[in-house]
Amino acid sequence: MSKSIEIQVLDKIKRNPRGTLFFVDNFAKIGNTKAVNKALERLVKSSELERVATGIYVRPVIDDYIGKVLPSIEEIAVAIAKRDRATIVPTGSYAMYKLGLTTQVPLNIVYYTDTSARKIKIGKQTITFKKASSKNLSFVGKISTLAIQALRTIGKDKATDEEIKQINKILKNENPKHLQHDIQLAPVWIRKLIATNE
Incomplete structure (x- = not known):
């Protein structure tokens, strides 16, 4: 049997x-x-x-x-989200890594989610799902979502000119409608940074 x-x-x-x-x-x-x-x-x-x-x-x-070749951490996170019918948004140092602002792959990858908070160990790395408000999950653009989360991680008045330049350069590849939508959800100081170098 x-x-x-x-x-x-x-x-x-x-x-x-x-x-x-x-x-x-x-x-x-x-x-x-x-x-x-x-x-x-x-x-x-x-x-x-x-x-x-x-x-x-x-x-x-x-x-x-x-x-x-084993699946990447991101593929695993996306598969978990699909199974749970959850929305996930990459945050923190992982958003910075995805934008090329850092070359170091973070050991702890954090996603905002609309389902329960938990941690999943994948080898030496950890995927952390953090319960977030609907506002934090309302972004529609892949690139603009990463840019806003990366700037949040860097912090107000802490982003270097080089980082802002890099973020705005990448944002040129975002769908303008998506970018416009997502900017409205971002804190005012982030809106100014993204708007200044457009």
Whole structure:
């Protein structure tokens, strides 16, 4: 019986491209949680799957040169948000990293979310979901969202001319309607910084 659950789980995984993330509840129709967990454990032992975090699994992409390629922290966060039907917004040092304002990948990646707050350990890194107000989740532009969150992290009167120049340069790639919408949600001091160098 447990063997057939294992085969069914693997079959379902193989019907998706390598690199697709799976959660235990993706296999609810195959068996109960305990049986599915055991099947997943065995598939990890046999190297069919990799466990990227508690309850999250992947059949890794295999690259000719570097071998196994596991999903990025962002891909994992997006998959969790999709599963939970949640909105997430990158904040802090991760927003700065995404904009190229820092080259250091943060160990603790923080997202604002409209679901419950929690932390998920991924190897040496941590994804932190922080419960936020609807205003903080109302941004529509990908680039403008990052720019506003990055400036918030840097702080009022602390952004260097170089940082402001870099942010405004990147914002030229944002949809003008999205930028206009998001600027209205930003604190006044951020609006001034973005407006001054447009």
